[in-house]
Amino acid sequence: MLSENEIKIIDFLKKKDNKSAYSTELSSIIPETAVFSLAYLLKDKGYVNVKEEEKEDIILTKEGEERLKEGLPEDNLMNFLKGESKKIQEIAKSFKDFNIALSWAKKKGLVKVDKGEIIPLKSSYISPEYIVLKKISSSQDLSEEDKKYLKELENRGLIEIKKNKVLLLTLLKEPEIRPAITYLTPELLRNKEWTKYELKEYNVEALPPFIPLGKKHYFKEFLEHVKDVMVSLGFKEVKSDFVEMEFYNFDMLFQAQDHPAREIHDSFKVDGKGELSNQSLVKRVKEVHEKWWKYNWNQEVAKSLVLRSQTTATTARVLSTSPNKEIKVFTIGKVFRPDAIDATHLIEFHQLDGLVIEENFNFRELLSTLRAIFSGIGIKEVKFKPAYFPFTEPSVEVYGYIQGLGWVEMAGAGLLRPEVTEPAGVTMPAGAWGLGLDRLAMLFLGIKDIRDLYSDDIEYLRNRKVEY
Numbered sequence: 001m002l003s004e005n006e007i008k009i010i011d012f013l014k015k016k017d018n019k020s021a022y023s024t025e026l027s028s029i030i031p032e033t034a035v036f037s038l039a040y041l042l043k044d045k046g047y048v049n050v051k052e053e054e055k056e057d058i059i060l061t062k063e064g065e066e067r068l069k070e071g072l073p074e075d076n077l078m079n080f081l082k083g084e085s086k087k088i089q090e091i092a093k094s095f096k097d098f099n100i101a102l103s104w105a106k107k108k109g110l111v112k113v114d115k116g117e118i119i120p121l122k123s124s125y126i127s128p129e130y131i132v133l134k135k136i137s138s139s140q141d142l143s144e145e146d147k148k149y150l151k152e153l154e155n156r157g158l159i160e161i162k163k164n165k166v167l168l169l170t171l172l173k174e175p176e177i178r179p180a181i182t183y184l185t186p187e188l189l190r191n192k193e194w195t196k197y198e199l200k201e202y203n204v205e206a207l208p209p210f211i212p213l214g215k216k217h218y219f220k221e222f223l224e225h226v227k228d229v230m231v232s233l234g235f236k237e238v239k240s241d242f243v244e245m246e247f248y249n250f251d252m253l254f255q256a257q258d259h260p261a262r263e264i265h266d267s268f269k270v271d272g273k274g275e276l277s278n279q280s281l282v283k284r285v286k287e288v289h290e291k292w293w294k295y296n297w298n299q300e301v302a303k304s305l306v307l308r309s310q311t312t313a314t315t316a317r318v319l320s321t322s323p324n325k326e327i328k329v330f331t332i333g334k335v336f337r338p339d340a341i342d343a344t345h346l347i348e349f350h351q352l353d354g355l356v357i358e359e360n361f362n363f364r365e366l367l368s369t370l371r372a373i374f375s376g377i378g379i380k381e382v383k384f385k386p387a388y389f390p391f392t393e394p395s396v397e398v399y400g401y402i403q404g405l406g407w408v409e410m411a412g413a414g415l416l417r418p419e420v421t422e423p424a425g426v427t428m429p430a431g432a433w434g435l436g437l438d439r440l441a442m443l444f445l446g447i448k449d450i451r452d453l454y455s456d457d458i459e460y461l462r463n464r465k466v467e468y
């Protein structure tokens with residue numbers, strides 16, 4: 001395996017014409033202090049050849065810089081004389097570095113001194129040393145001729161020559177590019193194929209992609225939870241349709257056709273008529289209505305269709321089959337009532353209706369059954385208040401205690417009146433109840449607006465926790 005810096009070096013060498021570079025060049029791509037050790041590492045791994053070389057580094061001293069700017073003293077002297085002889089006394093004082101200039105000029109044979117006079121042997125002059133100095137300062141290559149002057153420039157204190165060890169790296173081979181994999185399989189290990197791959201590191205901090213999983217609507221989840229409670233208490237689920245004949249929604253439940261009792265809640269009318277096939281049942285219902293409510297019962301009204309306003313209609317459907325045996329049934333479903341829609345009212349909502357027909361069933365047992373149901377749903381404290389429903393006697397309203405809210409009305413219940421059971425041919429005592437589920441769900445799930453229970457906002461539903 002090659003480190004990131006090793007790969008950088010190889011890539012650098014790859015781009016070079018002769019596939020080689022000096023260690024000094026590498027300090028632009030990797031830390032200077034690491035260059036040597038990395039070069040030898042790559043050598044050991046067989047990727048590069050390393051040749052040690054001595055490299056001279058020439059730099060101008062401070063004096064060298066000054067002379068470069070001002071010119072060498074002997075050159076300046078020659079330019080000053082411009083080929084004409086001058087008395088030493090005349091210029092000794094005013095000419096800068098006169099002694100140095102004169103001694104170099106003499107040494108180089110540029111002037112002669114005779115009787116206190118300097119006689120120039122050339123009319124103008126630029127030292128080759130000066131040219132070399134200039135080349136060094138602009139890092140131009142020096143010719144062999146130029147190099148002859150280096151010793152002298154060094155002695156004159158104009159340059160410094162440093163000897164450095166440098167490495168010449170030459171690429172010998174390129175690392176093979178292995179395909180990368182992120183996980184090992186038993187097969188790769190067994191047949192040693194894994195050596196052919198580069199194992200990629202895991203980024204354990206990377207977030208996984210968001211994959212929205214399908215899930216049930218949380219209200220549906222709640223309804224199924226309630227259903228589970230009922231089943232666990234030994235109840236069988238029954239169902240009937242949303243479009244119902246008034247006969248089952250009202251008449252069988254002893255709600256008179258011309259009586260305000262019929263309108264304990266409004267209902268949505270549906271066009272058309274249903275069929276009443278069990279005429280003996282119809283006859284007995286008619287009799288009981290006419291006997292006690294004292295009016296002419298009309299079969300046509302009973303055949304009218306409505307969207308069921310209560311799931312007690314399903315209970316009526318069960319009763320209509322004359323189940324003269326012990327049964328425990330329940331239904332959970334939608335009911336419909338005209339209303340002004342707001343945060344706490346909808347025109348469709350859910351009810352749970354239950355029916356128990358049992359030898360020796362009584363009011364006390366009804367209450368304990370209700371306690372068991374509420375307890376199963378999660379409401380441990382319940383209390384009962386006397387109430388009125390056209391189809392039960394005695395009747396109660398059930399209140400449940402919710403932390404932070406207090407007592408909340410949740411259900412209606414009672415023992416079915418003989419006016420309901422007898423026409424159906426049921427002789428055993430029967431208990432029934434109806435429970436609103438929307439409000440309960442709101443309380444449990446902390447929902448302020450009933451409309452949220454029916455939300456189809458994907459974002460909202462995705463983020464909603466479902467506790468059931």
Ligand SMILES: N[C@@H](Cc1ccccc1)C(=O)O
Nearest residue numbers: 310312389412413432433434
């Ligand atoms: N159906 C009644 C509730 C109820 C059902 C069964 C018995 C008694 C009451 C309602 O909707 O309010």
